[in-house]
Amino acid sequence: MKNDATIRIDIVKAPSSKIKSVDFENLTFGNTFTDHMMVCDYENGEWQQPKIRPYGPIELEPSAKVFHYGQAVFEGMKAFRDNDDTIWMFRPEENFNRINKSSKRLAIPEFPKEYFFKSLEALLKLDKDWIKKGFGNSLYIRPFVIATEPGVSASPGKNYKFMIICSPAQSYYTGEVRVKFSEEFSRAADGGVGFAKAAGNYGAQFYPTNLAKEEGFQQIIWTDANSHEFLEEAGTMNIFFRVNDKLLTAPISDRILDGITRKSLIAMADVYDIPVEVRKISVKEIVEAAKDGSLKEIFGAGTAAVINPINGFGYKGEKYELPKLTESYASFLKDKLMKIQYNLAEDPFGWRYEVKE
């Protein structure tokens, strides 16, 4: 790693922009990519010069370790355009720290902070026209690292690619969401990689989720692998339960991702005098609260959806519906959080990060 002053991003611009061909009113989440991407190779024991290149395919040996051993981690973050055309990010340092935490657990070399921020900002400036004004519009940013070294022996690679790709996004609306509390399948083991955004954690959820879909659920809320008695998190969201006026959410652990939305909501709830208990949450208490009417809300918290209200859940063959509230914590907190993200409100926490021209 070179020191800060000497970092130059090697930029090759796309000869023309695809932006005209994109219908920004009808975006499917994660399907459209901007004109450029960042690529940085790890070779000879160090991260080489970050490059920005026209967005396009990459070439890898069929024996590249990522294909065989899942040595891959990622992040998800967003950029927003405010009414004065300033571009903001939300707590990007948290994402930076987390990708290195994930990398460490996957035996991937950590990425230098200066490389991350300088290349990310250079990329955002190049593709800034892809960040549209309007509450709910954003640019979804996907940093990821993959092991590129060829070789089918199960050991860490010596070569890696750190990349950043960007996808314009609208408000994430998935329709009504009903979740299944997992009774049999698990997402993560104690002492495993559940706390990391390791690629393999996600593919492992698809099959159980497909089965849940056949039963009429859209997602799964994972329970602990040992007893299936405690509720942990969803596939890409941490989970909050509102019982009467109190919010409950599981503590983070080596099985649960330390979500940035989750911790922001906990901090905001404190400011708005919403009581939050961070503790183990049993399936039993939630089922009982659903039965006696004290369970008012369940919602997921994550970068893509910000907050995703959940309409009902299923457990052991029973289905439970949640009340339709006019004043939900979910919509209150989502609005407050998004207003900070879009520079429509004060930011007492110092969470906004300006991408300077």
Add this chain to the structure above:
Amino acid sequence: MKNDATIRIDIVKAPSSKIKSVDFENLTFGNTFTDHMMVCDYENGEWQQPKIRPYGPIELEPSAKVFHYGQAVFEGMKAFRDNDDTIWMFRPEENFNRINKSSKRLAIPEFPKEYFFKSLEALLKLDKDWIKKGFGNSLYIRPFVIATEPGVSASPGKNYKFMIICSPAQSYYTGEVRVKFSEEFSRAADGGVGFAKAAGNYGAQFYPTNLAKEEGFQQIIWTDANSHEFLEEAGTMNIFFRVNDKLLTAPISDRILDGITRKSLIAMADVYDIPVEVRKISVKEIVEAAKDGSLKEIFGAGTAAVINPINGFGYKGEKYELPKLTESYASFLKDKLMKIQYNLAEDPFGWRYEVKE
């Protein structure tokens, strides 16, 4: 899937062979690849025509699901050349069944049997000069499947590539192997993907294994994630313990790979009147057996090494050495199994599979 009679493999031969540049006396496991590879794409809801192409890089979108969600599975199998130049495989149907079992758990469409065997045999015939005579020489065969569909939303891909690549191998000798019994980290959760050859299972082991290496161990024997009291398997091998004259090995479960070497050894032990107990094995009993001298051997069983004797283990800061036996089960069974593989002995089990000209 077309029916058997209509399957044609689309073959493009390499213009020239690299074989002359390969030093077959000094192969590093998994680093050299043959002249050809098999590629079959899953598109529009079905597996397309299998193709054989010159071995070379593949192109993927940076948003391909395999990079982000670890939707990838693989297999490991071998081909052998006997003294009459006949090419044999070992129980390939087991590998075929297992890759589909793995695929199913990773929400990857299963691969048709005829495609697998026809394309594999066509590939082996084309690259047969890479399969060298001599006890211990083999061709390591790596079928794998990756999700190729672009898109950074966490859901199963619609497009996949099934590939087979091949790497010539010599006897697998790793030097002395000492293992650490895992006390803290885990490989798999109940209800997870441990029984599948899912890519993510392997990358997740690299970091704990690196830590074990710093303590002087080469590998880890994983224990159950709940209690760390029971010994399960190693990173790429099932594990056998010999206590006095009895072999012990853990039962397969949704955390443990159903190894083909393991089950072949269990069947052979029966023929040779070696008592085998398939049951939960506690760390405690193995530590006690090591202390009182009744622990005679530990060995790993897997396709790459066949049988890998283990010289010692570490647990809770203590190191235990195993006796050096002149007549070990490990070397007896390895020799018997390899003689079947190389057509140097009768095959009462019907395990050999001839690759016909």
